[in-house]
Amino acid sequence: xxxxxTERAVVESLWSKVSTQADSIGTETLERLFTSYPQTxxxxxxxxxxxxxxxxxxxxxxxxAAVGDAVKHIDNISGALAxxxxxxxxxxxxxxxxxxxxxxCLLVTLxxxxxxxxxxxxxSAVDKFLAIVSSVLTEKYR
Amino acid sequence: xxxxxxxxxxxxxxxxxxxxxEQAGGEALGRLLVVYPWTQRFFEGFGNLSSPSAxxxxxxxxxxxxxxxxSLGDAVKNLEDLKGTFAHLSELHCDKLHVDxxxxxxxxxxxxxxxxxxxxxxxxPQVQAAWQKMMTGVANALVSKYH
Numbered sequence: 001x002x003x004x005x006t007e008r009a010v011v012e013s014l015w016s017k018v019s020t021q022a023d024s025i026g027t028e029t030l031e032r033l034f035t036s037y038p039q040t041x042x043x044x045x046x047x048x049x050x051x052x053x054x055x056x057x058x059x060x061x062x063x064x065a066a067v068g069d070a071v072k073h074i075d076n077i078s079g080a081l082a083x084x085x086x087x088x089x090x091x092x093x094x095x096x097x098x099x100x101x102x103x104x105c106l107l108v109t110l111x112x113x114x115x116x117x118x119x120x121x122x123x124s125a126v127d128k129f130l131a132i133v134s135s136v137l138t139e140k141y142r
Numbered sequence: 143x144x145x146x147x148x149x150x151x152x153x154x155x156x157x158x159x160x161x162x163x164e165q166a167g168g169e170a171l172g173r174l175l176v177v178y179p180w181t182q183r184f185f186e187g188f189g190n191l192s193s194p195s196a197x198x199x200x201x202x203x204x205x206x207x208x209x210x211x212x213s214l215g216d217a218v219k220n221l222e223d224l225k226g227t228f229a230h231l232s233e234l235h236c237d238k239l240h241v242d243x244x245x246x247x248x249x250x251x252x253x254x255x256x257x258x259x260x261x262x263x264x265x266x267p268q269v270q271a272a273w274q275k276m277m278t279g280v281a282n283a284l285v286s287k288y289h
Binding site: 028031032034035036037051104107108109111112113115118119120121123124127128 | 172173176177194197198251254255256258259260261262263265267268270271274
């Protein structure tokens, strides 16, 4: 599965708007994840997960920045996320099902914040892009 | 059996009262077919599904989307008995339509995204969580008569 030229352009265009609100988008995504899917909190026993917590904000910013890196290197997501891929495979070992949950919450956040830009085409391209990011992050699992 | 708290019910019914069933239904079904093109396998008789704009503008897609979302209105009215409400539709989806239940999950998530687009901030994390719970309940109710 790889992105067409058009899909890449669509993702880059939407992401240029995201980067202006990157940190709060990251935080909102995580809040949605932990509220709709409480089991995902099991990966963060060491965090204060109350809405507005500094740790939540920092981690949300981190996640969105990483996705932003993938957008910047959209022709070579595997290369751009190689270190993160190893981190997830050997240290974090987040069960692969959770990447779908996080991706969904990011899509919900984007749809809520950019209703006009989040056309069916944009939705499709970003969903596919996040699926590729997820598969890169799990490709070293076994 | 799924149980909804008073807050969850309020979150669901509150938002539902503002939903344009025709618009949201067409949008949700259309996006399902665009984002997950393999789901088109169930709609061979729907005519032109050759591009995102063709799909989103297709009158059969809009009509069927409205039908599906109208059905969801029954769920909203019967949150305490989703299984009973969807027993007949469950049999239909298994025996006549032969739909893989995974598709209920996909459509449920697409619908939540459409609600986010329509309602923005109003779809808070808590409201979203109530809707996700209902969509899971509906999906499970639709699988309940599968054999």
